[in-house]
Amino acid sequence: MKYILSLDQGTTSSRAVLLDEKGQIVATGQEEFPQLFPKPGWVEHDPEAIWSSQWNSIEKALEAADCGWDAVAAIGITNQRETVVAWDADSGEALGTAIVWQDRRTADFCATLRDAGKESWIQERTGLLLDPYFSAGKMKWIRENRPEAAALAEEGRLRFGTIDTWLVWKLSGGSCYVTDVSNASRTQLMDLRSCSWDAELRELFGVPESALPRIVDSSGELAMTAAEVTGGREIRIGGIAGDQQAALFGQLCFQPGMVKSTYGTGCFVLMNVGRGPAVSRNRLLSTVAWRIAGQVEYALEGSVFVGGSAVQWLRDQLGVIKSASEVEALASQVEDADGVVVVPAFTGLGAPYWDPHARGAIMGLTRGSSAAHIARAILDGIANQVGDVVEAMESDSGRELKELRADGGASANALLMQIQADVAGAEVSCPKILETTALGAGFLAGLAVGFWKSREELVALVEADRSYQPALGDEERRQRLAKWRKAVRRSLAWEE
Ligand code: ADP
Numbered sequence: 001m002k003y004i005l006s007l008d009q010g011t012t013s014s015r016a017v018l019l020d021e022k023g024q025i026v027a028t029g030q031e032e033f034p035q036l037f038p039k040p041g042w043v044e045h046d047p048e049a050i051w052s053s054q055w056n057s058i059e060k061a062l063e064a065a066d067c068g069w070d071a072v073a074a075i076g077i078t079n080q081r082e083t084v085v086a087w088d089a090d091s092g093e094a095l096g097t098a099i100v101w102q103d104r105r106t107a108d109f110c111a112t113l114r115d116a117g118k119e120s121w122i123q124e125r126t127g128l129l130l131d132p133y134f135s136a137g138k139m140k141w142i143r144e145n146r147p148e149a150a151a152l153a154e155e156g157r158l159r160f161g162t163i164d165t166w167l168v169w170k171l172s173g174g175s176c177y178v179t180d181v182s183n184a185s186r187t188q189l190m191d192l193r194s195c196s197w198d199a200e201l202r203e204l205f206g207v208p209e210s211a212l213p214r215i216v217d218s219s220g221e222l223a224m225t226a227a228e229v230t231g232g233r234e235i236r237i238g239g240i241a242g243d244q245q246a247a248l249f250g251q252l253c254f255q256p257g258m259v260k261s262t263y264g265t266g267c268f269v270l271m272n273v274g275r276g277p278a279v280s281r282n283r284l285l286s287t288v289a290w291r292i293a294g295q296v297e298y299a300l301e302g303s304v305f306v307g308g309s310a311v312q313w314l315r316d317q318l319g320v321i322k323s324a325s326e327v328e329a330l331a332s333q334v335e336d337a338d339g340v341v342v343v344p345a346f347t348g349l350g351a352p353y354w355d356p357h358a359r360g361a362i363m364g365l366t367r368g369s370s371a372a373h374i375a376r377a378i379l380d381g382i383a384n385q386v387g388d389v390v391e392a393m394e395s396d397s398g399r400e401l402k403e404l405r406a407d408g409g410a411s412a413n414a415l416l417m418q419i420q421a422d423v424a425g426a427e428v429s430c431p432k433i434l435e436t437t438a439l440g441a442g443f444l445a446g447l448a449v450g451f452w453k454s455r456e457e458l459v460a461l462v463e464a465d466r467s468y469q470p471a472l473g474d475e476e477r478r479q480r481l482a483k484w485r486k487a488v489r490r491s492l493a494w495e496e
Helices: 047-064 107-114 119-126 135-145 150-153 163-171 199-205 241-251 309-320 326-331 371-397 415-423 435-449 455-461 475-491
Strands: 005-010 014-021 025-032 072-079 085-088 158-161 178-180 214-216 219-224 236-242 261-262 267-274 286-292 296-304 342-343 361-363 405-408 427-431 464-468
Touching: 005 047, 005 163, 005 435, 014 236, 014 435, 025 047, 025 178, 047 085, 047 163, 072 163, 072 214, 072 435, 085 163, 085 296, 107 119, 107 135, 135 150, 135 158, 135 199, 135 309, 158 163, 163 178, 163 219, 163 236, 163 475, 178 455, 214 219, 214 342, 236 267, 236 435, 241 267, 241 296, 261 342, 261 371, 267 286, 267 371, 286 405, 286 435, 296 371, 309 326, 309 435, 326 371, 326 415, 342 371, 342 435, 342 475, 361 475, 371 415, 371 475, 405 415, 415 427, 415 464, 415 475, 435 455
Parallel strands: 005 072, 072 236, 178 214, 261 405, 405 427
Antiparallel strands: 005 014, 014 025, 085 158, 219 236, 261 267, 267 296, 286 296, 342 361, 427 464
């Protein structure tokens, strides 16, 4: 029996998943690794801890399936995006810690670029807004602040990589230095149209060409492992994609206009927009979904910072529930939020507002408001944020949303999914296998080696589980949205 091995290198843990020909999960392995917070606003990982946790998760998965590397037909990789590792090409040793996507240390530099009027051409060229989120500023910081980096750059030995690149480097025993186009599109150094490194941006961020990997497709003959690493056999790395793009693929959003929304700590909404990039007029990100056989497909993306973590807040800070799943029963005690609106802007607001100074708000409280009303309003708040992103996507793409494909931990909440269908005015559906990220990377790898022959074959493999139809009248929907917008306006710029 042959399997596809899908590696899902996330922000807090590394996972490995073995998939069989039916697209079913045969075995998984998982290992957490430490989060480093050396200063307020700084978030780092140890690159060797990322690698060892990934390696251990692979061993656990192979052991659970009672098989060895012989059983692996191909490897797919999906990863936390934007996080940067630097290393010395000669020794293979990392230059200190990885700077994680959440890290805010380059905020001042981004503000300087914005004040210098550079945001619009950077957005035009890369599809991304100026924010410390992206990799280029992190690379600049490493080059300027890590003692060995400048000298290594001079000698052409400095290597930068997002996590896909670091894992491929390790798996190939240091012989392959590549990144897939979806990951490259998150660095802020790639021209979104030509899908090549942009010289002007490299100069702006001080990144030499020799310190950047070769950009490859997301599915195909991308790299090979070294035999001494993977049990005496060279194995094809056939799929690579950033985590959200992999989830879009795993949710089978192959046609323009198809949208997936992941409800985890935050919410990530991506819409397939087809073969040309849609530059957003509504402060969404324009990004590469994947490139297969040289054909690029693009996506629009909106990130909501606080999604399921608003439910954690209800549990840990207010203490009105004991586990996240209890929120559904509590919020179901009432018909609706009775005018209470929660804006979960605990860490500012993401797309489409992008206001780091916004703060959370509970509005519309009356003497009769209860914990159940607030719980209900929290679910409304999660769904409304996603609704705002979806509306911006419809406006940017000129396409009306028909169906929203949901996944992530909080998608288990049927009430939240129903509220989402009501808010978005579209069907919300959930697949049986919620591990869409690992599935997507596995699918990309499997297509590369003929494990699956076509996207049509994949569509036939995946089973839908539940779906929710919108049930709110137009007038009520309009009124709720107006209240939500009013509350958002009042939470903006709170900290300024
Ligand atoms: P991540 O991958 O970001 O760590 P997960 O996909 O594992 O997140 O989802 C966990 C999040 O979902 C948590 O923030 C948790 O509060 C929330 N969550 C889990 N179950 C429910 C539920 N039944 N209703 C609402 N939120 C939930």
